[in-house]
Amino acid sequence: MKLNNLNLKFISALVLAGTLFYAPNLEAQNKKKKKNKNKTEAVAPAPKKNKEKTIADLVKSSHKIDGLFPVYQDSITGSLQMLISEDQIGKEYIYFSQIADGVMEAGRSNRGSYRGSKVFKIERYFNKIEFITQNTSFYFDPENPLSKSKEANISQGNMASLKVEAHDKEKGLYLIKADDLFLKETFSQIKPASRPGASPTSFKLGGLNKDKSKIKSIKNYPENTNLEVEYVYSAPSVLAGGSSAVSDSRNVSIKVFHSLIEMPNNDYQILLDDPRVGFFTTEVEDQTSTSSTPFRDLVHRWHLVKKNPELAVSEPVEPITWWIENSTPLEWRETIKQGVLQWNEAFEKAGFKNAMAVKIQPDDADWDAGDIRYNVLRWTSSPEPPFGGYGPSFVNPKTGQILGADIMLEFAHFTNRVFYDKLFNLASESEAFDYSNLNETDYKYCSYGHLMHEDLMFANAVAEATGASELEMERIKKESMLALIMHEVGHTLGLNHNMKASYLYSPEQLATPEFIAGKCLTGSVMDYATLNITKDRSKQGQYDDVAVGPYDIWAIQFGYTPFNSESEKVNLLKQSTKPELIFGNDADDMRAPGKAIDPRVMINDQSNDPITYSIDRIELSNSLMETVKQRFTKEGESYQALRRAYYLLSNQKAGATNVISRQIGGVYVDRAMAGQEGAKQPYTPVSLEDQTRAMKALSKYAFAPDAFDAPNDLYNYLAMQRRGYNFFKGPEDPKIHEQVLGYQKSVLSHLLHPNTLQRITDSELYGNKYVLSKFMTDLNNAIFKADIYGNVNSFRQNLQLEYTNTLIGMLTGKQNSRFTNNTKSMALYNLKAIKNMAAPSGNIASKAHKQHLRTLIDNAIKEIK
Ligand SMILES: [Zn+2]
Numbered sequence: 001m002k003l004n005n006l007n008l009k010f011i012s013a014l015v016l017a018g019t020l021f022y023a024p025n026l027e028a029q030n031k032k033k034k035k036n037k038n039k040t041e042a043v044a045p046a047p048k049k050n051k052e053k054t055i056a057d058l059v060k061s062s063h064k065i066d067g068l069f070p071v072y073q074d075s076i077t078g079s080l081q082m083l084i085s086e087d088q089i090g091k092e093y094i095y096f097s098q099i100a101d102g103v104m105e106a107g108r109s110n111r112g113s114y115r116g117s118k119v120f121k122i123e124r125y126f127n128k129i130e131f132i133t134q135n136t137s138f139y140f141d142p143e144n145p146l147s148k149s150k151e152a153n154i155s156q157g158n159m160a161s162l163k164v165e166a167h168d169k170e171k172g173l174y175l176i177k178a179d180d181l182f183l184k185e186t187f188s189q190i191k192p193a194s195r196p197g198a199s200p201t202s203f204k205l206g207g208l209n210k211d212k213s214k215i216k217s218i219k220n221y222p223e224n225t226n227l228e229v230e231y232v233y234s235a236p237s238v239l240a241g242g243s244s245a246v247s248d249s250r251n252v253s254i255k256v257f258h259s260l261i262e263m264p265n266n267d268y269q270i271l272l273d274d275p276r277v278g279f280f281t282t283e284v285e286d287q288t289s290t291s292s293t294p295f296r297d298l299v300h301r302w303h304l305v306k307k308n309p310e311l312a313v314s315e316p317v318e319p320i321t322w323w324i325e326n327s328t329p330l331e332w333r334e335t336i337k338q339g340v341l342q343w344n345e346a347f348e349k350a351g352f353k354n355a356m357a358v359k360i361q362p363d364d365a366d367w368d369a370g371d372i373r374y375n376v377l378r379w380t381s382s383p384e385p386p387f388g389g390y391g392p393s394f395v396n397p398k399t400g401q402i403l404g405a406d407i408m409l410e411f412a413h414f415t416n417r418v419f420y421d422k423l424f425n426l427a428s429e430s431e432a433f434d435y436s437n438l439n440e441t442d443y444k445y446c447s448y449g450h451l452m453h454e455d456l457m458f459a460n461a462v463a464e465a466t467g468a469s470e471l472e473m474e475r476i477k478k479e480s481m482l483a484l485i486m487h488e489v490g491h492t493l494g495l496n497h498n499m500k501a502s503y504l505y506s507p508e509q510l511a512t513p514e515f516i517a518g519k520c521l522t523g524s525v526m527d528y529a530t531l532n533i534t535k536d537r538s539k540q541g542q543y544d545d546v547a548v549g550p551y552d553i554w555a556i557q558f559g560y561t562p563f564n565s566e567s568e569k570v571n572l573l574k575q576s577t578k579p580e581l582i583f584g585n586d587a588d589d590m591r592a593p594g595k596a597i598d599p600r601v602m603i604n605d606q607s608n609d610p611i612t613y614s615i616d617r618i619e620l621s622n623s624l625m626e627t628v629k630q631r632f633t634k635e636g637e638s639y640q641a642l643r644r645a646y647y648l649l650s651n652q653k654a655g656a657t658n659v660i661s662r663q664i665g666g667v668y669v670d671r672a673m674a675g676q677e678g679a680k681q682p683y684t685p686v687s688l689e690d691q692t693r694a695m696k697a698l699s700k701y702a703f704a705p706d707a708f709d710a711p712n713d714l715y716n717y718l719a720m721q722r723r724g725y726n727f728f729k730g731p732e733d734p735k736i737h738e739q740v741l742g743y744q745k746s747v748l749s750h751l752l753h754p755n756t757l758q759r760i761t762d763s764e765l766y767g768n769k770y771v772l773s774k775f776m777t778d779l780n781n782a783i784f785k786a787d788i789y790g791n792v793n794s795f796r797q798n799l800q801l802e803y804t805n806t807l808i809g810m811l812t813g814k815q816n817s818r819f820t821n822n823t824k825s826m827a828l829y830n831l832k833a834i835k836n837m838a839a840p841s842g843n844i845a846s847k848a849h850k851q852h853l854r855t856l857i858d859n860a861i862k863e864i865k
Pocket of ligand 1: 447
């Protein structure tokens with residue numbers, strides 16, 4: 001047996017203590033060991049008191065990296081020591097971290113992922129230096145005596161308490177060991193906590209291995225100290241290996257950039273948030289205010305100062321400078337630059353000329369994109385792309401001033417790589433997402449690129465199928481790229497999403513190329529609008545935004561204009577009732593079933609008549625489906641491209657039916673303040689006409705017996721190209737019924753969501769004319785009337801059973817208490833109607849199906865108490 005160090009130490013300790021090896025049992029042996037160990041310590045001679053070591057003694061084998069916090073790295077062991085000066089004690093600093101590289105399996109630990117910033121203070125406690133997180137969530141008016149109790153019931157966080165190794169009284173310097181600060185998760189938690197209820201077979205990181213973890217680089221500047229650390233998480237054995245991006249699932253590395261930043265000392269003016277405009281904020285509550293809205297939420301924005309304050313439009317002292325990373329494909333650099341500079345139009349209206357500047361990172365640059373002093377447009381091609389684009393920024397939590405930003409772009413955006421799991425689960429994905437536990441960095445997460453990628457592939461398929469020229473294909477790519485860049489840059493300027501902005505132009509206007517030329521197709525590039533693809537191909541104009549929208553300009557005016565008076569700002573905000581300035585963000589959007597209420601605040605929609613626009617999209621997909629086999633089968637190639645086209649077309653249809661479904665029980669929300677010109681009441685239910693129109697469309701395009709028909713001979717060809725053993729885990733045949741039912745269930749999960757049903761009844765009190773009994777009867781008819789008296793095809797059998805079980809669930813299911821009594825009454829009423837309709841008729845399969853329905857209903861009725 002090879003003895004390692006630990007064993008040797010252990011044995012020598014035993015030998016020293018004279019312990020015998022023939023102890024009768026292990027427990028007794030262990031007890032003795034402990035006892036003897038103490039004895040050893042007790043009898044050991046007291047160490048001689050050494051002369052106190054000086055800083056110079058302790059750092060003599062180290063290399064010094066000077067900066068805000070001077071760091072010494074031992075040239076033999078690599079371990080770190082750090083200097084703290086007396087004037088840094090009691091002072092506040094900003095801590096910020098981002099992922100340098102990671103794996104998608106470990107939460108959002110992908111390259112460039114920002115992890116938020118916080119304020120910490122350095123304190124001294126006897127011979128210790130402490131790093132203490134400060135609370136920045138509350139404001140106390142310093143004039144108010146209550147401010148004396150501002151620390152009451154607020155917990156600060158002591159992240160680290162480190163012994164002073166040496167003290168230079170004369171120079172006022174303290175030396176501490178810094179390995180514990182950076183090689184442990186001291187400043188921030190990196191390994192995600194395992195979720196209760198998570199599958200025991202899901203991927204997990206092992207424990208943090210301090211021996212394998214190491215400092216990758218130290219970059220020290222007068223205003224910030226930056227370290228890149230590689231954390232290694234090890235486990236002796238693992239159940240789940242993760243994706244192929246994980247080379248060794250027992251040893252997984254996550255690299256993190258840590259930055260300790262000096263608190264900016266400038267004349268930055270805080271700007272408080274207004275609910276009519278969508279900026280990212282740091283929420284602060286005024287504890288000394290008696291207002292019913294004691295909010296002092298800090299808008300996130302850059303510190304932009306006019307070079308010539310006397311001019312209406314001036315260049316800034318320092319522009320917001322963007323660097324195109326040297327990894328960016330050459331052919332995209334010009335479009336990317338254009339996307340950034342488009343925002344200058346908005347800044348001009350806020351009084352700044354050339355507020356944004358773009359430079360290209362030289363190939364031999366001595367800095368990398370992780371350097372917080374540079375805002376970088378980065379480019380990656382990840383194995384599991386977490387997004388198409390992502391535009392995070394970080395701020396001074398005390399003021400909201402943006403201190404740095406990056407934009408991550410994924411090459412996958414421009415490929416035809418289909419992530420089938422994502423395509424197939426379009427509907428269930430948002431449903432399964434846990435909205436209850438989001439933090440600030442989650443709100444900044446942007447899935448625009450992902451959604452756009454699907455649209456982009458669809459647009460390509462449409463163009464390809466309708467014989468578009470190369471030029472047209474290039475145009476689709478370029479416009480979508482420009483739109484994506486403008487969107488992500490918008491985030492870095494502080495803007496959050498505006499999912500309501502697509503409610504601007506009519507479908508006719510969007511199908512008038514001259515009208516939309518050169519415009520943003522919605523009120524804002526911050527929406528997730530679907531690409532503009534006209535059903536009538538002769539009317540195809542712009543596919544996507546090529547300029548920032550009217551809302552974007554107005555929002556930048558609010559965020560960046562150096563207002564001369566409060567009334568100037570108030571007057572600007574009063575314009576919020578203009579149709580082109582409507583705003584609603586992710587919190588209001590209806591992508592998840594039952595989550596929100598205003599159907600205008602939806603993703604993947606377009607135009608101020610989303611029902612018509614969606615129907616057009618469905619009909620376009622249906623007509624392409626007719627010829628998809630001929631168009632996408634290429635001689636000498638496998639059927640992978642055909643399979644992709646089939647899923648893209650089906651998915652577009654399904655997405656469009658989801659958009660339509662949000663009208664049912666929808667309530668328009670108006671964010672205007674009372675008395676504002678053009679303001680409407682906050683809540684106005686969707687008109688009876690629109691709700692009925694939506695129901696009819698769903699009946700035809702989501703539920704009808706032929707809603708998801710595809711030419712039968714298509715199914716024989718939906719085969720993936722074989723690769724190694726890639727069907728080993730499950731059969732390869734396309735699960736067509738499951739796919740179609742998935743689409744239908746996704747619509748039903750909104751229509752029959754307890755929140756939707758409850759709102760339909762409630763909103764009858766304030767103007768909803770599409771009453772619950774009418775809606776539920778219409779839905780029942782849509783699902784049964786067309787075929788229940790004759791043959792029921794296999795798609796409809798699936799749908800009818802699924803729906804019937806949902807109604808039964810409302811009465812007797814585990815979740816039945818979530819449904820209102822009048823919903824339950826209507827569910828029972830409809831079940832009885834189904835039973836009456838489902839008399840035995842049609843072919844054997846149809847008879848069996850109807851008998852199944854009746855049995856389910858009979859049994860359920862018996863259970864009802
Ligand atoms: Zn976004």
